[in-house]
Amino acid sequence: MIRTSFFLAAGALIGLSGAVSADGSSGADAEHGAAADxxxxxxxxxxxxxxxxxxxxANAMQQQGTELSLLLxxxxxDLAARSYASSAPINTPPENPAGQVTPEGILQMxxxxxxxxxxxxxYLPNSDYAQSDLREGIGVAAPGRIAEMMRDLSIPVFSF
Structure with missing residues (x-):
């Protein structure tokens, strides 16, 4: 059920129709309650x-009202570096008016x-980048803060 809801959300992002109630909530919102926050x-x-x-x-979750944290x-x-550009854009389905997107473009959004x-x-001590090379608004994670989020049973953790 959760995976189906996320694929519907992704479809809605890229121009396909998704099931959303009149108040803007989806079945996933009602099913997960506060955990979806x-x-x-x-x-x-x-x-x-x-x-x-x-x-x-991640964008679909944010559009549905989720307070989002991403750890790269x-x-x-590399997506966090100002100088980084994907090797090619990602083609979206023909129904999508956006046509092509890049991960770093969505990340900046x-x-x-x-x-x-x-x-x-x-990441930084093991790469060719310094903190000054990161895109505006992107920082370096504090392990304690991330560990707190991972331990908090009300915060779902998704890894790719």
Whole structure:
């Protein structure tokens, strides 16, 4: 049920129809209640499509009112660098008027709309980047804060 709801949300983001009630809530909202208010998305994959889908789903959650935190680790941390550009845009279905998107483009939109986005604490010391190379609004995660979120049973954690 949860996976189906997220795929419907992703479809709605990219121009397909999704089931939403008159008050703007979905079945997933009612099913999860307050737990849907916050979410932690951990992205480590270097796969362009996995990064793109993670960003699309994160955007759908944010659009549905979820207070979103994203943690970018390993190869996915590169998305946080101002100088980073995906090797190619992701083609969306023909029904989508947007046509093509990039994971870093959606990531910047999430930041602009209030998502808390951080790279893993060990990302910068193990990359060619410095904190000054990160996109505006992206920080370095404090392990204690992330651990608190992971331990909080009311905050779902999604990893890609």
């Amino acid at each position: 916050r979410a932690l998305v951990i992205l480590t994959s270097e796969s362009l499509q996995t990064q793109g889908m993670a960003m699309i789903l 680790c390993d190869a996915a941390g 999430l930041v602009n709309q209030g998502a808390q986005v951080d790279v893993c604490a060990i």
